[in-house]
Amino acid sequence: MVNIQEQIELFIKKCRVKNLNVTPQRLTIYRALLSDGSHPNPDAIHKKIIQEHPTISFSTVYKTLEAFERTGIISLVNNLHDTMRYDPITKQHHHIICVKCKKIIDVFDEELDFIKIPQSVTDGNRLLGFKVHFNVICSNCRE
């Protein structure tokens, strides 16, 4: 789906623009992330990297990913990772999420419930359900 070499070159360009030196560690971390389509967590990335780069530390992985994210080079998939959030309503609905204050608001909309499911989703997987996440900055959060 994506050309690795192309992505790496793009990555290097982005770093230049954002004034991030392209260090061996950073390249390694980016490559590890790119090569693993499952979106590994910092721990998994570190484990993967440690072989070709035995002295790299955990905090480097964290700080690096954070720097990439902050500058828009990569994105954090689960911006609600920091704490558990529960939903008392179990019937199909969707969510508006404020990326600043992390509040989650329900969206009930019949139309969204009937989107066309891509082939790849059901291919080998048992589909349990889906949800649309709308990332917003809410009225309270834009000062």
Added chain:
Amino acid sequence: MVNIQEQIELFIKKCRVKNLNVTPQRLTIYRALLSDGSHPNPDAIHKKIIQEHPTISFSTVYKTLEAFERTGIISLVNNLHDTMRYDPITKQHHHIICVKCKKIIDVFDEELDFIKIPQSVTDGNRLLGFKVHFNVICSNCRE
């Protein structure tokens, strides 16, 4: 959107079915969750409850929410909360998420990029983007 009284009665029924005693603590926790449309985290729920129920402990809140979730009475919004997950691809795409092993697979599908945005989403909020999450059990995880 949802009738509170109705939901509470439904909750009580569900507890019976799942062999969970309907204790004051559980009712209080469920009500706190239901009454706050923002999907509060355990800490916020605890803070809210402590007034009318000053002896309730943190671990009770955690265990109770966990029990509700386990039995399907409520659902965990962010099943990827446990650890950070990054995405090197920044162009619009969507995600298949295995609820067991938590792996995240990209879905590129033009059609999904053009869903109709409900009124309530843009109402007061600045929309940054959206993503469809397909929750599945992947081939590896159904033993």
Added chain:
DNA sequence: TATTAGTTAATAATAATTATTAATTAAAAA
């Protein structure tokens, strides 16, 4: 080369969650 800023690695600190245990309460049996 000297200076400076940026980066890394090691370590300590924090915060959220989970596990453990004892006390309490509720349900079931006698």
Added chain:
DNA sequence: TTTTTAATTAATAATTATTATTAACTAATA
């Protein structure tokens, strides 16, 4: 009703992921 048993709760300890701090190191610049 009393006794027994199981479920629930509260308090506490332990664990894990993440963040902050700091000193050593490296790269860029003057």
